[in-house]
Amino acid sequence: MFQFQLSTDPSTLVLTSLVLLLVTAYLLHSRPSSPPRPARPPLAHPFPLVPPHSRNLLLAHRSQHGTVFRTASPNTVYISDALAIKHILDHPALFSVSALHISSAAMWSMSPACAEWFAREGGEVTLRLAARLFSGEWLAALQVRFVDAAARGMDGVQMGRVEVMEVVAGAFFGATMEALFTPGFDDGLWGVFRMWDAQLHAFCAGTPSADAIEARDRFYGIVEHQLHEHLDECSPQIQHLFRSLCDDHAQTHADAIAIVLRTAWLACTQSPLAAAWLLCILAHHPPKLQRVREEFEHLKHEMHLQNTQEAVERVELLKAERLPALDRLVNEVLRVYCAQTVPRVCMEDTVVRAMDGGGVREWQMERGDVVNLLYWCVHDSRLNPQVSETFRGTLQPFDEERFAPDRHSAHTVKLGGTNETVRTWTPFGYGTRMCPGRYWAVAEIKAFVLLFLDRFDLAQPEEMPRPDPERWFGVLSPLDAMPVNLTLRS
Numbered sequence: 001m002f003q004f005q006l007s008t009d010p011s012t013l014v015l016t017s018l019v020l021l022l023v024t025a026y027l028l029h030s031r032p033s034s035p036p037r038p039a040r041p042p043l044a045h046p047f048p049l050v051p052p053h054s055r056n057l058l059l060a061h062r063s064q065h066g067t068v069f070r071t072a073s074p075n076t077v078y079i080s081d082a083l084a085i086k087h088i089l090d091h092p093a094l095f096s097v098s099a100l101h102i103s104s105a106a107m108w109s110m111s112p113a114c115a116e117w118f119a120r121e122g123g124e125v126t127l128r129l130a131a132r133l134f135s136g137e138w139l140a141a142l143q144v145r146f147v148d149a150a151a152r153g154m155d156g157v158q159m160g161r162v163e164v165m166e167v168v169a170g171a172f173f174g175a176t177m178e179a180l181f182t183p184g185f186d187d188g189l190w191g192v193f194r195m196w197d198a199q200l201h202a203f204c205a206g207t208p209s210a211d212a213i214e215a216r217d218r219f220y221g222i223v224e225h226q227l228h229e230h231l232d233e234c235s236p237q238i239q240h241l242f243r244s245l246c247d248d249h250a251q252t253h254a255d256a257i258a259i260v261l262r263t264a265w266l267a268c269t270q271s272p273l274a275a276a277w278l279l280c281i282l283a284h285h286p287p288k289l290q291r292v293r294e295e296f297e298h299l300k301h302e303m304h305l306q307n308t309q310e311a312v313e314r315v316e317l318l319k320a321e322r323l324p325a326l327d328r329l330v331n332e333v334l335r336v337y338c339a340q341t342v343p344r345v346c347m348e349d350t351v352v353r354a355m356d357g358g359g360v361r362e363w364q365m366e367r368g369d370v371v372n373l374l375y376w377c378v379h380d381s382r383l384n385p386q387v388s389e390t391f392r393g394t395l396q397p398f399d400e401e402r403f404a405p406d407r408h409s410a411h412t413v414k415l416g417g418t419n420e421t422v423r424t425w426t427p428f429g430y431g432t433r434m435c436p437g438r439y440w441a442v443a444e445i446k447a448f449v450l451l452f453l454d455r456f457d458l459a460q461p462e463e464m465p466r467p468d469p470e471r472w473f474g475v476l477s478p479l480d481a482m483p484v485n486l487t488l489r490s
Contacts (some may be wrong), residue, residue, distance in 0.1 A: 038362040080377030085353040088101035091433040095344035107203040108262040114255035130436035135238040149178035171368035172272035269474030283458040308454040312447035328400035334427035459485040
């Protein structure tokens, strides 16, 4: 048998130790080293408890720290980088929306059990359902209901000096609710809806006002009455959603009503205000207004249609290739007045890819980070100067021509060295979490604006309203009124 005996001679021991040290050093040096963790996003100063202007504060931090930065208290990462937002939404297991579903459940009177179901699977269930219910023949039928309701609503509009934001948004809101439910849906609730809608964050924090709770309960009661007494008269979308929740997903009637209420709320967070902003802009720019009218008249002549209502009922006639001037205006309204900010929670340590000049860099995210996705901030072309370097400023002037075909590429970024393309126009979200009702939203806006311009003239508008910088969902609300002289067209 082979035997090994270690010498006790001091010189031999020293030599052996040196050899072992050299071998160990070699092995450590030659072993592939783990790549260093990417840097954490730069740390911005904590926000004041009552910031003077949250939107400007975020933009100021972005100017100083870039499109991905964080605050330590609370531990929040703010992201206004299109690639980083895409990366996060493409990895829902790493960046969960469940906490948002649970915290916002009180906004619609969901029970704790329903909130847990919604966070676990219900959110995806309703998203898939809505993607089917707001497309194809389902969408076409809903558009007819909306146009009919909008036309009837305009019959009651008073002429004279009116506040156009309130008139337009209120009529639009009423038509949307009638289209989803029935003509018996209570009228004149736009102001109540706005007050309730503005309290979303307060509901999430558990601090809604008494007025907001009363408004929520009022809407819940109306929807409950519609579903229990007039379900067969409601839109196919509402009928199918309610029955599927009760029959296929074992939700109680009370919780199914809450989810239907949430769906109706989502349908009204963007479109009424977007149409109102667009008509305010057109009132201030008669040449743009005239171009929209002429383009639509040309389309009606081409399609041998005499009746405006008949034309705008057909979703296929409202597409970009049919009405390019109107389409650009709608896209620009949704860019300029976007208020979308959506949180996620980082579930484990991971990295996020973000644009860095012409390339890509990685930022380290840690478990427990609250990640705020600032969709509205992506629309500011200062974000990616290599994309739209001619436009500067916090919010660029309204310019629908940035959506002209020869400039449309400015709203996507092709990353250097890869085939990856990133969108920088995201009013309806991104990827698998994109709003399933986006096609109806755009069709509604176009149809309502065309109906309104066919019926009314707007003259002598006062100054454009200032947008409310503290709104964080849907489309920005106005801070000011904008009176105009409203008359019937001869």
